[in-house]
Amino acid sequence: MLIAQITDIHLGFDPDNPAEYNRKRLDAVLDVLIEGPNRPDLLIATGDITDCGDADSYAQLKAAFSRCPFPVWPSVGNHDLRDPFHAAFPGFDDGAGFVQYAIELPELRLVTIDTLEEGRHGGAFCGARAAWLDAELAKDGGKPTYIVMHHPPIESGIEWMNTHPGEPWVDRLTRVVRRHPQVRGLICGHLHRSVTVAWEGRTIAICSSTAPQVSLDLRAIDPDRPDDRPMIVAEDPAYALHHWNGRELVSFYDHAGAHTTLARYDERLQPLVRELKAERPE
Template sequence: MLIAQITDIHIGFDPDNPAEYNRKRLDEVLDVLIEGPNRPDLLLATGDITDRGDADSYRRLATAFSRCPFPVWPSVGNHDLRDNFHARFPGFDDGNGFVQYTVELPELRLVTIDTLEEGRHGGAFCERRAAWLDAELAKAPARPTYIVMHHPPVESGIEWMNTHPDEPWVATFTDVVRRHPQVRGLICGHLHRSVTVAWEGRTIAICSSTAPQVSLDLRPIDENHPDDRPMIVAEDPAYALHRWNGRELVSFYDHAGAHTMLAKYDERLQPLVRELKAERPG
């Protein structure tokens, strides 16, 4: 089972441009997923799928996704608006208006939750969302489960993008997860950076963005004294592949830019491949 992830697409940042830069970057990633050697079984789009939450951006996004030969499972981030999302992507409502749902796969479950509070950049998770998640996890206590969400509930070190561990929503979410040991990990976005971190005995896999990335700068930042540091950088559009091997989810991070080949599998490398495979049991 191969699960692809894209995040922080930010369609509509340049709304009047038919050749929008963020749409071009999205299409480059979709080209790799559709035409490359690792075509996934499904694609997760983990929030901030639009930049302003406007109806036209969701329309354009649905058009972009329509060429995918695999199902696309979208969710919302702090740049999205639920009403416009639901109008274009119906069927992902948990009954309370939140974008929460479960994808049942042959060997595991993906439970998507909604961490959007409209008008706030950081995450949110209220008691109604927590009750839904608690009940949803209780339905399959023995099945390996991964929670899909936009905001990671951890402090990353990129100070202006941080989630503070004492934020109330983090405590509400953590209390639910602690009751359900079948939750193996979280799949997140938001940081515009690929990050892996241990949390509550689980693994959080955070994917870089298809839109331009946040600069990797771990120095403190002073909100009262701009210092001209880079904030957003135009690295290649990124994506993740999460491979379920029957035991655990293995996460890979890649980009849609050029990959210069330095070696290929030909007769010269065949002995190495044989030697490496012969070392393994079975």
């Protein structure tokens, strides 16, 4: 089972440009997923899929996804708006208006939750959403489960993008997850950086964005003293591949830019491949 992840598309950042930069970056990633050697079984899009939550951007995004030969499961982040999202992508509603749903796969479950509070940059997770998650996880305690969400509930070190571990929404989420040991980990976006971190005995896998990335700068930042540091950088558009090997979910991070080939599998490397394969038990 191969699960692709894209995040932070921010489509509509340049709304009047038919050749929008963020759309080109999205298309480059979709090209790799559709035409490359690792075509996934499904694609999850983990929030901030538009920049302003407008209907036109969701319509363009739906058109972009329409060429995918695999199902696409979208969710929302702090740049999205629920009503236009639901209008473009019906069927991802938990019954209370939140974008929350479960994906039932043969060997594992993906449970998507909604961490959007409209008008707030950081995450949110109210009592109603927590109750839905608790009930949804209780439906199948025996199958390995991963929670899919936009905001990671951790302090990353990129100070202006941090989530404080004492925020109420983090505590609410944590208390639910602790009750369900089948939850193996979280799959997130938001940071515009590929990050892996241990949390509550589980793994959080955070994917870089298809849109431009956040600069990797772990210095303290003073809101009263701009210091001219880079904030957003134009690294290649990124994606993740989460491979379920029957035991663990193995996360790979890659980009849609050029890859210089230094060696190919030909007769010269055939002995090495044979040797490595022979070392493995049947």
